Amino acid sequence: MHVPNGFVPPPPWEPEREQRARLARMPLPVLGFVEQPTLEDVSLWSIESADVAGERVRMAVSISSTLWRHPDDRGDPRNLAILDDATAAALESSDDRSLPPWLREARQRIRLPLLWEAVRTTWMPAEHRRPIRDTLVEHLQHVVRDRVPGAHEPRQDRPDVAAAGLSAVEVEVDGRLLPGRRLDGEHAIGIGVDLGEAQLTVAVLREHLSFVRLAFATRWRPQTISDDA
Numbered sequence: 001m002h003v004p005n006g007f008v009p010p011p012p013w014e015p016e017r018e019q020r021a022r023l024a025r026m027p028l029p030v031l032g033f034v035e036q037p038t039l040e041d042v043s044l045w046s047i048e049s050a051d052v053a054g055e056r057v058r059m060a061v062s063i064s065s066t067l068w069r070h071p072d073d074r075g076d077p078r079n080l081a082i083l084d085d086a087t088a089a090a091l092e093s094s095d096d097r098s099l100p101p102w103l104r105e106a107r108q109r110i111r112l113p114l115l116w117e118a119v120r121t122t123w124m125p126a127e128h129r130r131p132i133r134d135t136l137v138e139h140l141q142h143v144v145r146d147r148v149p150g151a152h153e154p155r156q157d158r159p160d161v162a163a164a165g166l167s168a169v170e171v172e173v174d175g176r177l178l179p180g181r182r183l184d185g186e187h188a189i190g191i192g193v194d195l196g197e198a199q200l201t202v203a204v205l206r207e208h209l210s211f212v213r214l215a216f217a218t219r220w221r222p223q224t225i226s227d228d229a
Contacts, residue, residue, distance in 0.1 A: 015044050022047045023220065025059065028198045030121045031173065032063040032219035037071040038211045041219065042109065046117050057128045062117035063219060066109055069211055081113045115208055116147055119216065122199045132181060133166060136192035136201045140185055143203035148187045166192075172215035173200065 023030075026047075033039050046062040070076040096104045120139050124130065171180035171193050180193040180200075191202040191214060204212060 019044060019047065022049075023061070024222075025049070025056065026061060026121075026123065026220075027059075027222060028121070028123050029218045029222070030061045030063070030220040031200050031216045032119045033065060034172070034213065034215045034217045036213050038068050039065040039115070040068065041065050042114075043105065056125075058122065058124050060120055060122040061220075062120040064117050065115040065119075067113040067115055067208055067211055069113070080111055083111070113208065115204060115212070117143060118202060118204055120201045120203075122201065123197060124199075132192045132194040132199055132201075135199050136166075136181065136183055136190045139201040140183060140188055140190040140203045143205070144185065144187050147205060171200075174217055 023045075030045075032041055042064040046064070048058075048060045048062075049056060050058040068074060068079055070078050073079075096107055099107070117139075122135055166181040166183050169180050169182045169191065170177040171191055172178075173193060173195070178193050178195075180191055183190040183192070188203050188205045189209065191200075193200040200216060202214065202216070204214070
């Protein structure tokens with residue numbers, strides 16, 4: 001193949017390989033919803049990290065899930081999300097056949113409701129660890145800002161989000177009931193569980209709550225993925 005001016009095109013982006021490489025630095029298991037008929041994990045996860053002076057001080061992995069409101073019949077039009085006219089027209093007019101599989105999947109998921117970054121596992125070393133309340137409120141605000149334009153959930157420094165304002169709940173994690181906290185916002189509810197080295201936080205819009213079982217299970221462990229996987 002002739003390459004003009006010595007230019008070599010970069011290889012196509014492989015998000016799954018990049019995800020495996022980034023997950024390799026996560027020292028603890030990652031949690032998601034327990035398997036249930038109404039939910040299907042999105043294959044690409046959101047991975048965030050922060051370093052200070054070359055030292056990793058925070059890492060968070062968030063899992064999104066497609067919502068099937070009528071899972072017994074995935075062809076039921078009641079499963080579809082309500083799209084604005086511009087988005088619907090763009091999906092109908094475009095040809096997905098030339099797109100890589102991961103991008104075709106992402107485009108198809110636009111047609112369905114999404115529990116965006118609903119379940120997050122956060123790791124911080126002991127000297128940088130924050131109260132579960134702060135991590136939970138930050139996660140809840142993050143989801144609401146993205147999914148409910150113009151909406152805002154309470155700030156963590158307001159009296160109604162003080163520790164006394166969070167209700168105590170039991171949360172199922174890997175089949176065990178653990179003590180947790182629940183925060184009821186106007187647009188979404190949040191669940192937080194301090195797991196010691198990790199913190200589990202959950203943010204689900206109220207409109208989706210009736211379709212979801214708020215129970216959680218390990219979705220990934222550090223030793224389950226290798227560089228060759």
